Each structure stands twice: as structure tokens, then as C-alpha cells.
Amino acid sequence: MTTRDPNASATLPWDGLACGATLATLADDAGYGLIEDGVLGWRDGLLTFAGPRAELPGRSDNIAHQVIELNGGCITPALVDCHTHAVFAGDRAGEFEQRLQGADYEQIARAGGGILSTVRHTRAASEEELLAQSLPRARALRDDGVTTLEIKSGYGLDFDNERKMLRVAKRIGNELGIEVRTTFLGAHALPQEFSGNADGYIDAVVEWLPRLHGEGLVDAVDAFCERIGFTLAQTRRVFEAARALGLPVKLHADQLSDGDGAALVAEFGGLSADHVEYTSQAGVAAMARAGTVAVLLPGAFHVLRETTLPPLDEFRVQQVPMAVATDCNPGTSPLLSLRQAMQLACTHFRLTPEEALRGATVNGARALGLDDRGALRVGMRADFVHWRVRQPAELCYWLGGSLAAAVYAGGRRVSGFV
Numbered sequence: 446m447t448t449r450d451p452n453a454s455a456t457l458p459w460d461g462l463a464c465g466a467t468l469a470t471l472a473d474d475a476g477y478g479l480i481e482d483g484v485l486g487w488r489d490g491l492l493t494f495a496g497p498r499a500e501l502p503g504r505s506d507n508i509a510h511q512v513i514e515l516n517g518g519c520i521t522p523a524l525v526d527c528h529t530h531a532v533f534a535g536d537r538a539g540e541f542e543q544r545l546q547g548a549d550y551e552q553i554a555r556a557g558g559g560i561l562s563t564v565r566h567t568r569a570a571s572e573e574e575l576l577a578q579s580l581p582r583a584r585a586l587r588d589d590g591v592t593t594l595e596i597k598s599g600y601g602l603d604f605d606n607e608r609k610m611l612r613v614a615k616r617i618g619n620e621l622g623i624e625v626r627t628t629f630l631g632a633h634a635l636p637q638e639f640s641g642n643a644d645g646y647i648d649a650v651v652e653w654l655p656r657l658h659g660e661g662l663v664d665a666v667d668a669f670c671e672r673i674g675f676t677l678a679q680t681r682r683v684f685e686a687a688r689a690l691g692l693p694v695k696l697h698a699d700q701l702s703d704g705d706g707a708a709l710v711a712e713f714g715g716l717s718a719d720h721v722e723y724t725s726q727a728g729v730a731a732m733a734r735a736g737t738v739a740v741l742l743p744g745a746f747h748v749l750r751e752t753t754l755p756p757l758d759e760f761r762v763q764q765v766p767m768a769v770a771t772d773c774n775p776g777t778s779p780l781l782s783l784r785q786a787m788q789l790a791c792t793h794f795r796l797t798p799e800e801a802l803r804g805a806t807v808n809g810a811r812a813l814g815l816d817d818r819g820a821l822r823v824g825m826r827a828d829f830v831h832w833r834v835r836q837p838a839e840l841c842y843w844l845g846g847s848l849a850a851a852v853y854a855g856g857r858r859v860s861g862f863v
């Protein structure tokens with residue numbers, strides 16, 4: 446389907462026009478929306494045309510200031526990574542080795558390792574050091590197609606260090622020319638200084654939130670609702686604080702056990718329930734009613750060698766949109782490619798490559814409350830990737846490698862050389 450700006454001639458000339466690749470527009474509810482020998486046009490950062498060359502309203506060099514002839518390949522909407530913890534200091538390769546020798550993630554966490562070990566490193570790093578360590582990870586994600594990147598706090602666990610993380614996240618967006626959406630995850634783990642006083646810690650989290658929001662550092666609020674995280678009642682208090690500020694919520698829900706997290710986040714009209722391996726049928730039904738997206742994180746599933754699959758068929762039957770994200774973090778998912786997460790979603794969760802691509806584009810955007818990206822349709826942001834592939838299924842087929850020839854955000858090339 447061609448989408449054309451009704452006022453196309455009024456808005457001529459366009460800033461740019463890319464032609465000669467196969468477009469996968471995802472413009473409709475099903476199918477890739479393939480257009481052979483396709484053209485994208487854009488102006489002021491928004492798409493003005495997405496259709497076949499034959500339907501261009503004139504000669505390409507009369508229409509746009511810059512004409513890019515691509516000579517093959519595929520163009521998709523740029524990728525949206527809607528769940529990451531990409532800002533942190535240090536690494537946890539040692540825990541990886543321990544787990545391979547039989548230790549498990551929950552045991553390590555209860556012994557003061559896991560998230561708290563990254564908290565120690567992150568607190569010790571200056572803002573500049575934290576930026577220097579985190580930037581290469583975000584750059585790797587961008588260079589593999591991501592132009593909208595969600596980044597959570599949650600390794601600071603005190604006001605100053607949570608603030609430092611969120612500031613670094615925003616700076617990453619400016620440095621890389623992509624959009625970073627920040628999520629406050631103060632309720633990620635109980636810091637040592639609040640040991641035995643989780644409710645007191647939640648009091649502090651609820652007090653920090655409006656101050657951080659007042660500095661423009663919070664786009665959404667998350668919590669880790671789990672045996673080794675926070676209870677439903679504590680999570681509810683965090684969500685009530687978010688609601689009082691008009692902030693959307695999302696949740697690490699039912700990752701290691703069924704804790705009714707999905708139903709809770711749905712009750713708050715949440716953007717997404719994430720992980721959801723153990724979500725019950727009632728949880729899925731609540732998500733369907735609320736329009737809450739299921740964010741699948743196959744990287745964590747893979748690294749933790751999990752075996753319980755999310756209720757994928759139930760999501761399909763109840764039409765809960767499924768997103769796919771990297772969960773990039775030092776413990777459970779040291780994953781630096783969203784395309785690789787799509788590959789894992791196909792192999793472990795049996796998503797179709799089309800579902801995986803939708804999950805990393807239009808449904809990922811929806812999980813962030815964004816409806817201006819994730820498909821190639823006139824009026825949407827000119828965020829797209831030119832891939833060195835013949836067909837979009839290849840994006841989920843190759844393991845590793847570098848397939849993105851060029852990555853565009855708002856009509857500006859932010860990565861790659863054509």
C-alpha cells in the first residue's frame with residue numbers, strides 16, 4: 446500500500462528521498478507490507494512518501510534536495526528497544542562463570558551479588574565514567590538498527606545515584622542522535638542500607654520520584670515485582686505515586702514465578718508487562734482488557750537457561766500485542782543487538798520473523814506509549830534502517846554480523862555509510 450501525503454506538492458521539495466530498496470512498511474495490521482523497488486521520502490523529520498517508485502509525484506531530483514539510490518537491500522522501520530538496563534558500571538562475567546558451575550541467579554542475589562554487585566560499581570563511578578562505560582553499549586544497539594532506546598535506572602538505589610543514571614541515559618540520546626526514553630526503576634532491589642526495611646525503602650522511592658520527574662528525567666515508572674524483588678503491595682504503592690504524577694507504568698512481572706504482576710500492571714492501565722514467563726491466563730486476560738503490551742525478553746530466558754515459556758498462544762488468541770527487547774543488562778542479558786533478541790525470540794519462543802520484527806518496531810513503540818514510529822507510513826517519523834538483506838526474514842535468520850548499511854533517525858543518518 447502506498448501512503449502519500451495529501452498535500453505532497455504543497456510540501457515539495459522534500460529533504461530526502463531513498464529509492465531502490467524493498468520496503469517492509471508494516472503499515473497494516475498483518476504482513477510485512479512489502480513494496481518492491483520502493484521509495485521513502487521525508488521532510489522535517491517526517492515521512493512524506495512510502496510507496497513504489499512508479500508512483501512518485503515527479504522526477505526524483507525535482508522532488509527532493511537529496512536523492513539516495515540504494516541499489517537493493519531492504520528498508521524497515523528503525524528498531525525500538527523498549528526494555529534495557531544499558532546504563533551500568535562494571536560487569537558480572539564472574540557470576541556467569543558461577544552460574545555455569547551450578548549457582549543460580551536467585552541464590553547469587555540473596556548472597557548480596559547480582560543486582561547489588563552492579564549497584565556497588567555504579568555508585569562508585571562518576572557521571573562521566575558511567576557515560577563512558579555505557580555509551581559503547583548504546584552505540585552497538587544503534588548501529589544494529591535501534592533509534593528509540595528505553596533505559597532504566599535501578600543500579601543507583603539512592604537519590605543521587607538514580608539521578609546520575611537517568612542523566613547519563615538522557616546524555617546517551619544526545620550523543621548518539623537517537624531518542625532515549627527513561628524509566629525510573631528505583632524499586633529494582635533493596636539496597637543494603639535498607640536491609641530488613643523494604644517498606645521504608647519504598648517510602649524513599651516514592652519521595653524521590655516527583656523530584657526526578659521535576660528535572661525531566663522520568664518518562665515512565667517500573668518495578669521488579671518478584672520473590673527477590675518487591676511485593677505486590679509495595680509495587681502498588683510505587684504505581685500509585687506514578688499515577689499521581691500522570692506517569693505511565695510498566696512492570697518486571699512474573700519472570701521467575703507467577704506473582705500476579707501482569708494483572709497488577711494491567712489494573713493500572715500499564716504500558717507493558719515484561720518477561721511474563723509465568724503469567725497466568727487471568728493475567729493475560731487482564732492485559733488484553735487494558736491494552737497492555739507483553740514485552741518478551743528472550744535474552745534473559747536464554748542466559749538463565751529458563752525452560753518455562755511465556756503464554757505465547759494465549760497472547761495471540763487474546764490479541765495481546767507482543768514486543769521484543771534486549772533487556773540489555775550485566776546479569777541476565779548482556780545482549781548488545783536487538784536483532785539478536787529477535788533471533789532468540791524466533792528460536793526459543795517460536796515467534797515468526799514477522800512477529801519478531803513487529804515486536805521490535807511497532808509493538809516496541811506501543812510498549813513505550815509512542816504511536817509516531819514503528820511503521821513506514823506518511824506522517825510518521827522518518828526513522829528507518831537500510832539493511833543488506835534480500836528479505837526481512839533474514840533479520841531473524843543471521844546470528845551476529847553487521848547487516849545495517851545505514852540507520853536514520855528523524856531523516857538524519859545516525860549510523861552507517863551508504
Ligand code: NIG
Nearest residue numbers: 560669745772774775776777
Ligand atoms: O530484567 N529482573 C530484574 N532486572 C533485570 C536483571 C538485572 C540484573 O540482573 O542486573 C532483568 O532481568
Ligand code: FE
Nearest residue numbers: 528530697772
Ligand atoms: Fe529488565
